[in-house]
Amino acid sequence: MHQIKRCQPLLGTFIEISLQAKLPEKALIASANIAFKEIERVQQALNFHRKDSELSQLNMALISAPNTTKVLSDDLATVLAFAHEIHLVSAGVYDISIASKLMIDKHLPNHLDIPHSSSAAFGSFSDISLQGNSICSTKPVVFDLGGIAKGYAVDQAIAKLPENISGYVNAGGDMRVIDxxxxxxxxxxxxxxxxxxxxxxxxxxxxxxxxxxxxxxxxxxxxxxxxxxxxxxxxxxxxxxxxxxxxxxxxxxxxxxxxxxxxxxxxxxxxxxxxxxxxxxxxx
Amino acid sequence: MSMLRRRFLKGLIATAASFALPIQVSFAKSYLTIEQAQKILWPEQKLTPAPVDLTEQQADLIEDLSDIRVRNHHINSWRSEDGGWFIVDQVIGKHENIDLAVAISAEGKVMGIEVLTYRETYGDQIMHPKWRAQFHGKDSSEFLKLDKQIKNISGATLSCRHVTDGINRLNHTWSSVLSKIAL
Structure with missing residues (x-):
């Protein structure tokens, strides 16, 4: 039985991957590499903090031209659809569009340069229309996927691991344990x-x-x-x-x-x- | 009545004292050894130890360029056959104290980052001499015995901003010093 435990700084936090199996250490390292790669891929799509991420591109488009329809990748469409579902189930209490407020209050970096006086101009998730892989809005909005993006990354990384491996993936509080x-x-x-x-x-x-x-x-x-x-x-x-x-x-x-x-x-x-x-x- | 008051005062003092005592309880999580990290970050490359000591001027320059304090002038580094670097570095954050392994290619690109050990720090612990001593040693394993080893932790998200800052400092270390060292 071999075990490997690794940790990398990704998604703005620390990602731990611990794997164990009756396999040579090399195979465990290779599996961990695949899982880290998957998290990096999700980060490229869903990270709020990176200006070049798909999410940041979408945020910029939703500020400058909310009415035009934008096409989403499968990752972003899946996470936004889930955020929308929880938004409805929680009667609007769960709302990832509070990002504009968090940016104005300096809880999130204002790398999209939204003016500090403009909080009233921003809409909420209820102004969004989301259908399959396309999205548009009646008002400007900014999304921060925050925790659910991390959770999604963990789920995707776990899905990439072979069945004979046990262990866990932990991303800043969001954790999946196999056994x-x-x-x-x-x-x-x-x-x-x-x-x-x-x-x-x-x-x-x-x-x-x-x-x-x-x-x-x-x-x-x-x-x-x-x-x-x-x-x-x-x-x-x-x-x-x-x-x-x-x-x-x-x-x-x-x-x-x-x-x-x-x-x-x-x-x-x-x-x-x-x-x-x-x-x-x-x-x- | 006076006995009650005395008992209350005693309790109060005991409580206050328990807060004032410098309790060195901390936890540490260790991941890879230096050798494992070398194999992961530079697979199939022979690494040769190539430690570097920064001069005062070099450290100042890196500090100016990266806007991050250079705490340690000694760089724990190895060189790959093709001119790349493997560096073991320490990052001290607000809540944490981390040993990192970083691979930088011959062209100065960060090829990979692995956390080797993570220690949770609290308050003035960083100022404690025993706590600081480890920054001068290459091997932190002895120190680790003092810490409580924890298997799995779930908690609030801890930002990795200090690690990002540390990588930025190493990038400037490469461009202003390491890139000029011949193979």
Whole structure:
């Protein structure tokens, strides 16, 4: 049994790939290379922070000429369709078009040079019409796929691995574990290094979200109340894939428990909220 | 009443003291060894140790060009047969302290980056002498024994901006120093 554990800086965070199998180390390295390549490919399409990514090109087009129809790659179309679905299911609370607000408030870099006075000019996800691989909007919008892009990258990387390999891919809190049954993962719930709590996995994907690394404070912007929600601690969601798990952490962060529960149920997901003292409670 | 108050004060002092003590609890995650990273980043190439020491002027120049502090003047580097470089570098971020392996081609292109070890730091830990000592040694394995090894962690997204800055510094190190060293 060989094992290899690698970590590369990608998607604006650290991507860990750990693989094990009854294969020579060379084969594990080759498989990890394929998985990293796949994440790089997804980054090229979906990274908000890179000006040359397909997402940034789309954002620029959605600012300058929202009404004209744009054609999307399969990656971008898949992630946007899912973001749209969660937007509808959460009654508009989950909205990736809050990026314009986050840019104006300096939570995201303003590399698209949008004017600071223009927040009212931007629309929301409900101004979008998305059909298959084409998109257009009635108002200018900016998307940040943030976590769901990372989740999607993790899912795609896992899909590229051969069946006889076990292990996990972890992208800044969005994680997929292949043989997840009876495995434990430490949840980091506060800034101090000892703030770790072991949880037993309940599904193949686990996404955790918190704002303890954010010097500027909370980034959970609620589009309805126009306020930032504060989360002290960590929200962890177990789901069938990492993209869903990541989106659902934001649903829990922004919605009332009783409204979030049916959404979790719809996706066969469950959640654990750990406060900043390390006490956990379950939501599902 | 006075006993209650004394007990309360005792508790208060104990609590305050627990915060004030420089508790060196940290965690570390190790990934590849230097040898493994060499095999991954320069497969089928023989690497020869080629350490470089930057002069004060060179370090200043790199600092000016990259706008990033050059903490260590010693470059832990190897040379490939075709003139490329393999560099083991350290990056100190706000929350983290990372050993990196970077491959730079003979033309100055970054061919690959691998994180070797990741250590979570907290507050003034970086200022601690034991913590700093490791930057002068080539082998951090001894230090790692002090840390808690953690298998899997899921948490909030940590930005890799400091690594990006470190790579930028190495790019300028290559263009202003390494590119001028003959094979």
């Amino acid at each position: 997840w049954k009876n495995q434990q993962v430490s949840i980091k719930y506060a800034r101090r290094p000892s703030a770790l709590k072991a949880l037993t996995l309940r599904n193949t994907a686990l996404a955790s979200s918190g704002s303890y690394y954010q010097a500027q404070g909370s980034q959970y912007f609620h589009p309805k109340t126009q306020r930032y929600n504060t989360i002290k601690g960590c929200i962890s969601v177990f789901a069938n894939n990492a993209m869903q798990a990541d989106a659902l952490t934001k649903v829990i962060a922004l919605m009332k428990r009783k409204d979030a529960k049916p959404i979790l149920k719809r996706y066969g997901a469950s959640a654990i909220i750990t406060n900043r003292f390390g006490f956990s409670r379950q939501v599902n």
